[in-house]
Amino acid sequence: MRAEIAGSTEATGEERAIVCHLRRATEFGLDDLTFVLRHFLSHLNRGSVWCILKDAGLNRWPVKEKIRPVRGEGTFRDYYDLGYVHIDVKHLQKLQTADGEARKRFLYVAIDRCSRFVHLAVKAAFPFKTTHILTDRGSCFTADTFEKTCQDQGVDRRRTRAYSPQTNGMVERFDGRVATEVLPINVAHHADLEALLRGFNHAYNQRRQRVLNGLAPAAKVAERLLQQPGLRNRRHKPVKDAEIMNDVDRIMIYANDVSQPDS
Structure with a gap:
């Protein structure tokens, strides 16, 4: 055949x-x-x-054949515990600021490799210490200030290979989820978009995942911190569920009204 x-x-x-x-x-x-x-x-x-x-995996020169584990049976290296964070920047649409000006903003997406715990914000604030950071070679991650911040914090900063976005595929895929599940929702202001992103972020971290053997990212983090208290980030301040979801409910009601106006 x-x-x-x-x-x-x-x-x-x-x-x-x-x-x-x-x-x-x-x-x-x-x-x-x-x-x-x-x-x-x-x-x-x-x-x-x-x-x-x-x-056959023989198209590159010199020939390097790779033996990959069966999907689901691979393991991370020892240093891939809590704290190995993949980071990317996503462009957001222009929305009005408090003074009425239409301005574009950028969303920092950070996801922990071990627990799949996600943080969406201008600055990542995980409940555990960051030990490694993997980013692409974008200008925002090659600036001297970013390099110096990593050095000052004792973070091992690593870059993906040029023209190889699949190396940072974990955060790239999450960017896609934000684009399809959050950004299409109608919002009027940056503050509402940020509140909606916080709600999406919180809901994702509470959702069970097969890759974590049925645990949610938040539960995985809690489990590891219980085993290794030294990984805990003392500066992390958890947000109450009610505060987040009340804002999300208000924004979703507005979005539904805009999407389905009275005839």
Whole structure:
């Protein structure tokens, strides 16, 4: 049976095996490899050879085959306990400020790798100490002031590889959730948007997750802090549920009224 490769070009399982074996044996680049293969597999063009190599994890040079664990069975390294935080910045739409001016703002999204605990704010304030920070190479994270702040706080600051957003995929995916679940809601002011984000943040941290074996991020954090009290951030000030949800209820009532005006 043939498997479709690169549109109309096809390759059998045996042909795929030949391409991969020749790549490993010769370590030829894509162009040289294609030139050799065309002598006895004339229907395979450069694009189809690249697709075969990509599917086998052999498309990069030098060849480095990776053995990945089965999904759900992988483990984090020892230092991936509470405190390894992925950070990103998301652009928000323009809304009115208190003085009536339309101004754009930026949302800092921070998510802990171990507990999936999230904080949405201008500054991240986790209930535990931050030990590592992973960011992309955006200008807001390459400024000298950001570097100095990390050094002053004793935080191990790390960057993703260039043009590799998947390295920071955990926070990138959460950015997508904010974009689809929060930002489409009609709000009038920045203050209401920030209150709505706080409510979404709080609800997410209380939601059970399969990846945490049925625990919510907040419960995971509480469990780890009970085991290791030294990780606790003494400056963290928890917010009462009622204060958050009362604001969210008010904003949602306004949003429903705007979205469904009286006929």
